Amino acid sequence: MDVELNGETRLYPIAGDPIAQVKSPGLLTGILVARGINALVVPAHVAPKDYAAFVAAMTSMPNVGGLIATVPHKQATLAFCDHPTERAVFAGSVNVMHKREDGTWQGDNTDGQGYMNGVAACGFEIEGKRALLVGVGGAGAAIAYEILARGAAYLAIHDVDAARRDATIARLEGRFPGKVGAGRADPTGYDFIGNATPVGMREGDPLPIEAEKYQSHQFVADSITKPEITPQLQIAQSKGCAIMPGIGMFNAQADLLVDVMTGRA
Structure with a gap:
């Protein structure tokens, strides 16, 4: 996996508490690279009490293109998702979001x-x-x-x-x-x-x-x-x-x- 890292690299954080157990950053970054996308999936250790502030910060950063939520943030993420799928609403949780050009979030639950x-x-x-x-x-x-x-x-x-x-x-x-x-x-x-x-x-x-x-x-x-x-x-x-x-x-x-x-x- 030959990752490009420069000022144009887009970031896709994966947030959890704890976060050390996740195996996804390397795997997902590899898929992005294989698709020709200059981007990185990076782990973010975020406690529940700080999650709202974290999402707000990700919303305000133009080079953040999306967000993945893992334990224990999936249910909380639904509240921050402006355009959830019907499946996500039924599940009451969102585990992945894309930030649209207007700054709003669309998301799904793929679990x-x-x-x-x-x-x-x-x-x-x-x-x-x-x-x-x-x-x-x-x-x-x-x-x-x-x-x-x-x-x-x-x-x-x-x-x-x-x-x-x-x-x-x-x-x-x-x-x-x-x-x-x-x-x-x-x-x-x-x-x-x-x-x-x-x-x-x-x-x-x-x-x-x-x-x-x-x-x-x-x-x-x-x-x-x-x-x-x-x-x-x-x-x-x-x-x-x-x-x-x-x-x-x-x-x-x-x-x-x-x-x-x-x-x-």
Whole structure:
């Protein structure tokens, strides 16, 4: 990757708290370079209390062309997005924005597409299957929508925030009646189990799912990129399950992110 760096280089920050775990700056910069775009994706460690000021600063900088939001800023980013897609509004979060010529932001949530494209690339098709999804925060709500949009027979949702879980179920029920309900951390009886929480990112985290109950016919996915194989995925592998680590999700949506943040989507 031969990156050009001069006064005409456009910047695309990726903001998170923490940020050290993200693998995307190099990958996305590589895609930009391959497309002949003089630009860099740079990590930005931004605490939630500083996020509004950060977005305001990015808005005022003419050489910032877009912004990627990761944990925990995806839901907050929707409030700063002047032109969100219907998918993003449904998910209640935005993970990538493009700054238009008039200084306003247009954005999308590519998490659901990326997650399920990654799962499909691993050879698992969700159509007609029973699914359990743990976590419906910024990424999880988009993933839940995509699971049902791709024809899952039923989706159970578990979230430690019961109000958030129930609000997501209510929205999905309106679009996919009879195919969604509340679940538990117990994976018994499901074909597909997905983790869309950050639990497992830090050493000593509890398991987000009762992973010891996994069975070999199940497919288990995670959204965490570091560590690549989370503790719950390690258990899934030991049980003979097929898996998708979080890097599979990100690789599957990398081109989508570049399309949106450069205004080509």
